[in-house]
Amino acid sequence: MDRIARIHQLLQVTPxxxxxRHALALEYSKAGELAKARQLFEDILTEFPDYIGSYxxxxKLLEAMxxxxxxxxxxxxxxxxxxKVGDLHAYSELQSVHDELAY
Incomplete structure (x- = not known):
């Protein structure tokens, strides 16, 4: 069973x-299914804005698109x-990619 199918199977138990969901989005991205990956990331962050790693x-996906x-x-x-959640490491990484893209 491939990774995408396995993750879908696990998500049936805990949707x-x-x-x-994040892992599935990454797998979709690797498989070139960018629209599916984007939708999953956006869904995660809309529903759970404190899931910091998905930002x-x-x-990066949007840049690639x-x-x-x-x-x-x-x-x-x-x-x-x-x-807001005090994750200074993630803040620094996000600021770095933001500033690199902005300038």
């Missing part, structure tokens, strides 16, 4: 498991969320 990956302005918006949202 709102953000670790699994970076969504931003040719949407840098939207990537900047998500990086900025991620910085706000990271600061």
């Amino acid at each position: 709102k498991d953000n670790f699994l 970076y990956h969504l931003g 040719g949407e840098p302005a939207l990537a900047l918006e998500w990086y900025a949202k991620g910085m706000i969320a990271a600061r």
Whole structure:
């Protein structure tokens, strides 16, 4: 069974498991199914804005999809969320990719 199928199987038991949803989005991204990956990342962050790790990956995905302005918006949202939960490491990473893309 491939990874995508296995994660789908696990999500049937726990459909709102953000670790699994995030992993599935990464697998979709690797498989070139960018729209599916994007939708999953956006769903995670809309429902659970404190799931900090997905901001970076969504931003990078949006950059790859040719949407840098939207990537900047998500990086900025991620910085706000990271600061709110006190995750200074994630904040620093998001700020770095934001600033690199903005300039």
